[in-house]
Amino acid sequence: MDNEAAFDKFKECAVEVLQVPSEKVTMDARFAEDLDADSLDLVELVMALEEAFDVTVEESELEDIETVGQAFELVTSKL
Amino acid sequence: MSPAPSDTATSGRVVLVTGGSRGIGAACAAWFLANGDRVAVTFRGEAAPVAPPGAAQRFLAVRCDVTEPAQVEAAYGEIEARWGPVEVLVSNAGITKDTLVLRMGEDAWHEVIETNLTGGFRVAKRAVAKMLRLHRGRIVFVSSVGAFVGLPGQANYAASKAGLVGMARALAREVASRQITVNVVAPGVVDTDMTGALGKTRVGELEAMVPLGRVGLPADVAAVVGFLASDGAAYVTGTVVPVDGGLGMGL
Numbered sequence: 058m059d060n061e062a063a064f065d066k067f068k069e070c071a072v073e074v075l076q077v078p079s080e081k082v083t084m085d086a087r088f089a090e091d092l093d094a095d096s097l098d099l100v101e102l103v104m105a106l107e108e109a110f111d112v113t114v115e116e117s118e119l120e121d122i123e124t125v126g127q128a129f130e131l132v133t134s135k136l
Numbered sequence: 137m138s139p140a141p142s143d144t145a146t147s148g149r150v151v152l153v154t155g156g157s158r159g160i161g162a163a164c165a166a167w168f169l170a171n172g173d174r175v176a177v178t179f180r181g182e183a184a185p186v187a188p189p190g191a192a193q194r195f196l197a198v199r200c201d202v203t204e205p206a207q208v209e210a211a212y213g214e215i216e217a218r219w220g221p222v223e224v225l226v227s228n229a230g231i232t233k234d235t236l237v238l239r240m241g242e243d244a245w246h247e248v249i250e251t252n253l254t255g256g257f258r259v260a261k262r263a264v265a266k267m268l269r270l271h272r273g274r275i276v277f278v279s280s281v282g283a284f285v286g287l288p289g290q291a292n293y294a295a296s297k298a299g300l301v302g303m304a305r306a307l308a309r310e311v312a313s314r315q316i317t318v319n320v321v322a323p324g325v326v327d328t329d330m331t332g333a334l335g336k337t338r339v340g341e342l343e344a345m346v347p348l349g350r351v352g353l354p355a356d357v358a359a360v361v362g363f364l365a366s367d368g369a370a371y372v373t374g375t376v377v378p379v380d381g382g383l384g385m386g387l
């Protein structure tokens with residue numbers, strides 16, 4: 058899967074879970090400030106991403122994640 | 137998995153009652169059916185519980201032992217395939233294995249904790265996963281007055297039922313932002329098979345301690361569970377409601 062296809066898939070998950078328009082899901086969008094996502098939203102998103110990308114993300118890895126780009130990198134680093 | 141039959145109901149909230157085959161769980165199922173909801177109950181035995189007259193399209197019996205994660209998953213799968221996600225969960229399945237601590241083997245301890253507490257965790261966790269998306273949901277755990285008064289012979293049971301209260305409150309906070317409420321009912325002495333096992337004399341003694349002067353009926357408990365799952369209880373979460381004829385006076 059190339060990077061663009063992976064990001065499309067990531068976006069799909071984010072749009073569905075966070076219920077935001079897809080144009081808001083950009084690499085530097087911040088979850089809390091720009092996407093109005095709280096910690097529960099993030100857990101839900103991670104669960105959706107784990108399923109979509111068939112990866113496992115540890116709780117501790119989420120601690121410093123603030124932007125879409127960081128989350129995307131975390132997931133794709135596991136592919 | 138068989139596809140949803142065309143004669144199944146398409147309206148009414150989707151309710152799951154664990155341990156709905158008899159006793160308090162069966163009374164809860166009847167309450168929700170009378171309320172117009174669609175009700176799934178779990179059972180373990182040979183014979184599946186049958187729908188009350190006229191409610192066949194809104195009733196589903198799913199085989200499920202709450203101590204078996206795969207069966208819990210399968211039960212939810214079956215309900216979701218037919219009706220969609222569970223909106224109201226009544227976690228009621230429970231057992232007793234009474235004996236004094238000195239004689240209580242670790243197996244009797246684990247079996248009761250596994251069924252009453254871990255089983256509750258298991259079914260609630262699975263329900264919450266879908267309720268979060270719905271941005272609504274009601275969870276009611278059936279605890280016991282025994283959690284607070286600690287009857288002799290019930291160390292395992294009291295621990296499991298007190299554990300439900302702590303779990304319910306932690307969960308209530310976790311999901312509150314999604315308008316999902318989590319509450320607990322604590323029945324006193326209720327006329328079911330579970331109480332029957334205590335024997336007439338013991339039940340008589342307990343009954344004599346009840347200010348309202350009678351043992352409870354399963355329907356007494358169901359009415360309070362139904363209320364906690366209703367719109368009228370939208371602003372109630374993390375609480376414990378005793379349904380005990382005054383036995384614990386609010387404990």
Ligand SMILES: NC(=O)c1ccc[n+]([C@@H]2O[C@H](COP(=O)([O-])OP(=O)(O)OC[C@H]3O[C@@H](n4cnc5c(N)ncnc54)[C@H](OP(=O)(O)O)[C@@H]3O)[C@@H](O)[C@H]2O)c1
Pocket residue numbers: 154155156157158159160161178179180181200201202203228229230231251255278279280281282322323324325326327328329330331
């Ligand atoms: N009766 C009372 O005085 C009283 C007082 C306080 C609290 N409670 C609580 O109320 C709840 C219901 O009790 P009840 O009096 O109605 O008892 P009951 O008549 O003995 O019914 C127990 C129900 O739980 C189910 N169950 C037991 N273990 C299960 C398992 N591993 N997986 C799935 N289902 C299981 C049983 O299913 P099967 O038919 O398959 O066995 C049955 O439907 C229990 O949690 C109990 O602790 C009862």
